[in-house]
Amino acid sequence: MNNVVDKEELNWRLRVFDSLSYPTLIIRPDYTLVSANRKFLELFEEDQERIRNQKCYHFFYKKNTPCRAEDCPVVRVLNTHQGQTVTWRKEGRWEDRVFSPILDDNGEVVYIIESIRDVTRVKMLESELSETKELITRVVQSSASAIVAADRKGRIQLMNRAAKELFGVVNKECWPFDNAEQLYPPGKAKEIMSMLRDETMGGKGKLSGVPATIVSADGEEIPVEMSAAIIYDDDDNESATMAIYNDQRKKREIEKKLKDAQQQLAQSEKMASLGQLAAGVAHEINNPLTGILMYSSMVLEHLETGNPLRKDLECVIEDANRCKEIVKSLLVYSRSTDSRRQIIHINKLVEQSFRLTRDQKIFRNISIHKELDDEMMLINVDTNKLSQVIINLIINAADAMGGRGELIVRTYRNKSAQKVFLEIADTGPGIAEENLNKIFDPFFSTKPKGKSTGLGLSIAYGIVEEHGGRISVKQTGPEGTTFLLELPQYIPAES
Structure with missing residues (x-):
């Protein structure tokens, strides 16, 4: 009866061992393979008889001597009487090999059971997760x-x-x-x-x-x-x-510079307006003053010394000369201030001008395209004045588009003519034909009353002329307007 029970128990244990879902081996402390379950035999395409009594290091690694003790999980199980797990990578697959001790009644290791678990998918997911984390970290850090x-x-x-x-x-x-x-x-x-x-x-x-x-x-x-x-x-x-x-510190700084530049531009327009007015008044007064002085002097010469009218004429001549000095002062006032010129690449001047305008709200919905030629295009100009011209044209273009459209800035040169060109084009409605010959006139503006002095383009015209250049409307129409600035190219003297 006991033999029957023992056989049934053995058969039951063998069935449990054989039905384990992981490939499993039983190893003796001397590294000899005792048995393998069905999953193991299927994985390695082996049969029980060929495996039995082989050494584990020979079966797995085709070696004739045991592995180094510090690298062998079997040795660690024998020394610690505790389970050990080792992860292996083999032919593109990852395996967790779990070694567990089977102890006798005295607590000694009589067998080691090794289970092999395919963790390739887990490792791939871990690798993908690690790569994703690394990517996110790089994105955040960069x-x-x-x-x-x-x-x-x-x-x-x-x-x-x-x-x-x-x-x-x-x-x-x-x-x-x-x-x-x-x-x-x-x-x-x-x-x-x-x-x-x-x-x-x-x-x-x-x-x-x-x-x-x-x-x-x-x-x-x-x-x-x-x-x-x-x-x-x-x-x-x-x-x-x-x-x-x-x-926002740089933006605030640029906004401050822009505000200062706008104030400077407004002041320049105001001063230019007063200058234009002073020049006009001076010229208009100068002609009658000349006549007054001439005829008063002629009458004075023909009057006798004791004539009571001489004193009155002398007062007239004195006051007329005083007016003449005032007219002379007005003419001096109306002239342009001295230029402080420097040699600069026109592209650099364009970029400097944009830095003073790009953060305005009016440019929020405007697409800006820069087509700046990289050839050597040096100009000798008063950078403040010419930057004022560029800013004025850019803001005018934005206003013409109502703050929505495309702004194209283009630079190029004519080497043989020694000329440098700057084009500022917008996609606004264009300039009416009847206004084309008036746009550079002082005090002319198509903007609502109080929105402009009408001196911006007039001042720009004067500044460009002062630099020996030319400003004009290259083209205009329903598709937009293009202003063209033509400036002399600076050619360094040969040493």
């Missing part, structure tokens, strides 16, 4: 915008390189920020969180392009444009926050 993320308690978990530069922590020996609240002036972090939770501000947990102020590690307050978000977990609970910052 972003030109500063990115900061914090956990729900406000502890900073991520700050990319741009953020470290913006907050001034790149070369800091110790980390100056313990909490995201320290990135803002006092109380501002709570205001931002309130805005994030207010769904009317930009949607649930979102803020986009709002102005804000941050505080650097050195205590400097920096104006930024901020986009922020609350990160929610699967249960819709707040788990983290993140913010993206764009430094």
Whole structure:
């Protein structure tokens, strides 16, 4: 009866061993293979008899000597009496080999059972996940915008390189920020969180392009444009926050320069207007003054010494000479100021002019195309004055398009004629034919009353003429207008 039970138990155990879903081996402490289950035989296309009594190092590695003790999991199982797991890569596949001890009644290892698990798919997913994480990290770290993320308690978990530069922590020996609240002036972090939770501000947990102020590690307050978000977990609970910052200091500086340039342009127009008026008045007064002086002097010469009219005529001549001096002063005032010229590449001058205009709101919906020839195109000009001309033409083009369209700026040269050309083209409605011969006249403007002095193109014309150049309308029509500036090319003297 006991023999029957023993056979049944053995048969049962063999069936369990053979039905295991992983390829499995039984190994003796001397590395001899005792048995393999069906999955193992199918995987290695072997039969039980050929496997039995082989050494594991010979079967797997075709070696005649055992593996090094420090590398062998069987040795580690024998020494520790605990299971060991080793991951192998074989012919493009990944395997986890799990070695477990089978102990006798005295706790000694009598067999080692080895299971082989194919983890190729898991490893591939891990590799893809690792690559994705690495890509995300590279994207975040290489972003030109500063990115900061914090956990729900406000502890900073991520700050990319741009953020470290913006907050001034790149070369800091110790980390100056313990909490995201320290990135803002006092109380501002709570205001931002309130805005994030207010769904009317930009949607649930979102803020986009709002102005804000941050505080650097050195205590400097920096104006930024901020986009922020609350990160929610699967249960819709707040788990983290993140913010993206764009430094606005350069933009503010450019806006200030633009404002100064606009004020300078307005002042130039005002001064030019007064100059035009002064010149006109001076010329109109000069002719009658000359007649008054001439005839008064002639009458004075024919009057006797004691004639009472002599004194009156002398007063007339004195006052007329005084008026003549005033006229002379007006003519001096109306002349252009001295130019401070320098040699510059026309492309550089164009870029400088754009830096003073590109951030205006009127250009928000305008597509700007620059077709700047890279040939040597030097000009000898007063850069402030000529930049004023370019800015004026660019703003006029934007106004003509109503703030929506395409602006094309093109430079090129005529080498044989030693001329440099600048074209500024818009896609506006064009200039009416009846106005073409008036656009450079002082005080002429098609804009509503009070919107323009009508001196911009007149001043531009004078400045270009002063530089020995020419400004004209190259073409105009329903498809747009192109203004052409022609300037002498600077040719360096041969040494």
